[in-house]
Amino acid sequence: MHVEGVMVVMEGAGALAVHGLAEDVPQAVIDIGGRTTELFWAQGQRPTLPRCTSFERGVGDVADALAAWFLSQYGRELAPRELRDLLWSYAQRKPHRPIFVDGQPIQIGDALRRCVREVGEDIRSRISRVWRSSEHGKVAADAARVLAIGGGAYYFAPLLREMLPHLDVPRHAEVANAHGYLAIGQQLPERVWARLRP
Amino acid sequence: VNTDSVQMYSTIPSGIYRNKEITAMTEPIVFGLDPGNSEATGVVAPRGKGSVLTIPSAVGAGSLRELTRIRGGTGQHLRLEPGEYVLEVDGSSTFVGRLALEQSAQASTARGDVNRYWSGHTLRLLMVLAGTLIKEATFTVRIVTGLPVKVWDTEATVPQVSAPCVEPTSSSSIDKRG
Numbered sequence: 001m002h003v004e005g006v007m008v009v010m011e012g013a014g015a016l017a018v019h020g021l022a023e024d025v026p027q028a029v030i031d032i033g034g035r036t037t038e039l040f041w042a043q044g045q046r047p048t049l050p051r052c053t054s055f056e057r058g059v060g061d062v063a064d065a066l067a068a069w070f071l072s073q074y075g076r077e078l079a080p081r082e083l084r085d086l087l088w089s090y091a092q093r094k095p096h097r098p099i100f101v102d103g104q105p106i107q108i109g110d111a112l113r114r115c116v117r118e119v120g121e122d123i124r125s126r127i128s129r130v131w132r133s134s135e136h137g138k139v140a141a142d143a144a145r146v147l148a149i150g151g152g153a154y155y156f157a158p159l160l161r162e163m164l165p166h167l168d169v170p171r172h173a174e175v176a177n178a179h180g181y182l183a184i185g186q187q188l189p190e191r192v193w194a195r196l197r198p
Numbered sequence: 199v200n201t202d203s204v205q206m207y208s209t210i211p212s213g214i215y216r217n218k219e220i221t222a223m224t225e226p227i228v229f230g231l232d233p234g235n236s237e238a239t240g241v242v243a244p245r246g247k248g249s250v251l252t253i254p255s256a257v258g259a260g261s262l263r264e265l266t267r268i269r270g271g272t273g274q275h276l277r278l279e280p281g282e283y284v285l286e287v288d289g290s291s292t293f294v295g296r297l298a299l300e301q302s303a304q305a306s307t308a309r310g311d312v313n314r315y316w317s318g319h320t321l322r323l324l325m326v327l328a329g330t331l332i333k334e335a336t337f338t339v340r341i342v343t344g345l346p347v348k349v350w351d352t353e354a355t356v357p358q359v360s361a362p363c364v365e366p367t368s369s370s371s372i373d374k375r376g
Contacts, residue, residue: 001329001336001339002337002339004340008350009350011347014230033237034235038346052347054346059236175232175252179230181231182229184342185229188340
């Protein structure tokens with residue numbers, strides 16, 4: 001493999017490149033990953049730095065909370081494979097495979113929903129602090145478009161919509177940034193790539 | 199490069215063999231890389247056809263030879279399972295992705311450590327993603343990637359991050375099923 005050039009942008013800029021508006025208007029991206037949430041705000045495609053930030057909350061916190069609850073409730077640890085299956089099932093809105101304790105199948109869908117809500121409310125509160133539009137409670141009201149991307153969008157978008165009714169979740173939200181990076185790279189002219197050689 | 203198991207993997211040599219390869223390289227391929235804390239995603243679209251691959255961002259020490267020996271001893275398939283990746287760089291072997299999580303004693307996603315972008319961690323993820331998605335034996339890539347808002351800095355961070363991240367290694371190969 002030979003690397004001919006590298007371009008580095010802010011996380012969130014990728015999704016905006018493919019799912020954002022072409023006009024020179026305020027728009028925002030909430031990128032919720034496994035462990036961090038990135039908040040990206042732009043005028044058109046230009047980042048507005050004071051409104052860009054990140055904090056350590058993500059889907060992994062749901063897994064941690066659920067694992068701690070399960071251990072205290074049933075006296076055994078959830079295996080990583082079980083946790084992964086539980087989270088996948090939730091994201092796909094399907095019942096999870098049975099979890100066994102002492103040979104008995106256990107359903108823990110309610111506990112999982114509670115953990116998602118707890119982490120989601122914390123994420124919502126942190127977003128509200130950064131993007132509050134007024135003391136009246138509106139958040140990111142001045143944005144023409146707000147996108148929720150990353151794997152966390154499948155878990156937290158319904159909760160965030162209570163605060164951001166105009167929130168959009170693009171198809172394949174979990175890979176929206178990567179697709180955007182590709183789109184940016186494909187549109188860069190040769191003269192720019194020539195300057196990006198390592 | 200271990201070649202005692204036929205069709206077990208494909209090889210992407212570079213480094214000391216690079217000069218010869220570069221002359222044979224075709225058009226550069228644009229590669230979108232999103233190396234997250236938990237999962238890393240690569241996207242390519244050579245000739246207009248898009249392919250995407252997401253793997254856990256875990257990297258850990260592990261030997262393909264040892265894995266093959268143990269699996270053989272338990273009567274399992276000697277081939278790597280789909281989605282299992284072993285990367286060999288400069289004679290050192292690394293498990294990447296799910297295989298690292300399941301079979302490496304010291305697997306790490308380098309969560310919360312911004313050094314992962316230039317320590318070699320992200321480079322290993324890139325090599326596996328690109329080596330799996332791009333079918334050519336040798337290829338040239340142009341990479342677009344993103345950094346977290348708190349890490350990204352036009353003046354200071356970007357030159358430091360991007361340059362070491364893409365330094366070619368002296369020799370590498372990837373063993374994969376995906």
